[in-house]
Amino acid sequence: MGATRLTYLDHAATTPVRPEVAEALRPWLGPTFGNASSAHRFGRTARVAADEAKRALAAALGAEPNQVIFTSGGTEADNLAVVGAALAARERGDPFRVAVSAIEHKAVLEAAHWVTALGGETIVIPVTSSGLLDEAALDDALRRDLALVSVMWANNEVGVLQPVGRIAARCRAAGVAFHSDAVQAFGRVPVSLRETGLDLLSISGHKIGAPQGIGALIVRERRLVAPLQHGGGQQYGLRPGTENVPGIVALGRAAELAAAEGPALAVTLARLRDLLECRLRELLPDVVIHAEYSPRAPHIASFSVPGTESDVVLMQLDLAGVACSAGSACSSGTTEPSHVLAAMEVPEPLARAALRVSLGHDTTAADVAHLLEVLPGAVTRARALAAALQA
Ligand code: PLP
DSSP states (O other): OOOOOOEEOBTTTOOOOOHHHHHHHGGGGTTOOOOTTOSSHHHHHHHHHHHHHHHHHHHHTTOOGGGEEEESSHHHHHHHHHHHHHHHHHHHTOOOEEEEETTOOHHHHHHHHHHHHTTOEEEEEOBOTTSOBOHHHHHHHHHSOOSEEEOOSBOTTTOBBOOHHHHHHHHHHHTOEEEEEOTTTBTTBOOOHHHHTOSEEEEEGGGTTSOTTOEEEEESSGGGOOOSSOSSOTGGGTSOSOOOHHHHHHHHHHHHHHHHHHHHHHHHHHHHHHHHHHHHHHHSTTOEETTTTSOBOTTEEEEEOTTOOHHHHHHHHHHTTEEOEESSOEETTEEOOOHHHHHTTOOHHHHTTEEEEEOOTTOOHHHHHHHHHHHHHHHHHHHHHHHHHHO
16 A cells, blocks of 8 residues: 655644755754853854844834844734733723724634733624624724724635725724734735834744744834733843744744745745635535635635534545644634634534635645545545434
């Protein structure tokens, strides 16, 4: 028996470290080291490398280097933005109230719940059935005094792109700070702080070919956020702690690659995604493609095959060597019904069938073909199981 071909189509969960990034990182795992806060030559070497990476990241995001705060990833960046902005507002005597969209990643939603737990208030702004922010509800929220509005750039389950420039303009006119979680957008669509007028922007390294455990919050004006950690005063006191220089160097290199290759990659990914969806409709005529007619990031396809449960199909695909994920949020291994699909009013049985296929830098037409080859069989077995369980 030949070895099973392995196909990874879960790049929205994490994507492999790019070889160019590994090469930039390598000296920092061996001979080169230093605490970037030390005054001696080892420290200065680390500072120079971290500053260079910071410049590369800032350039890729249309920001200034002194607007970059490195974090341990997207989750920490989102928490610093949402809770940090709410705490800063409270300290200034401004309203301790934030508004977030209903389809945010848990990192934003749970951070907003923390604001509520600390005695503040959270307004959840609904989305339409296309997954786009309900802008009338945004205007209602902006009529209340707010510390922050947080609306993600690209959704991690269905890929929907929000009109962040327009939302930023509305927030600005209302005098409210605007944060966007661009973890899924960065590297796949153009992301620029300068061009969109955002105040706060989160990104994560492991979605663009850097290792897990490094990310950043871009902060237009530092007075907008209060720190959540307290310590040695590094990073303007907003994120104290010894800087993760290896991670920062890797993120800088990955950001350079994203800036250089992003536009061409977006075209390739969109072509592969369209091919996938077109063939899916032929093979499984009753398939429902979520947010099909909405503006979407090119790397995510989300769909449901009626009469199946996503975890059964995923297991079948895994046995056949194909890795993708459920449309529902999967945190620490437990699959709950997706709050994103619920907010888009996708009926529960379809939401339970949702699959997310996400493409990456090295995805090829052969990978998509592998999925399409094994999916109909997986669906047949999943339907048979569902029927047997009902009998
Ligand atoms: N925000 C979005 C949209 C994401 O997709 C993710 C990760 O899946 C995160 C935040 C969390 O990022 P990290 O895994 O770096 O903490």
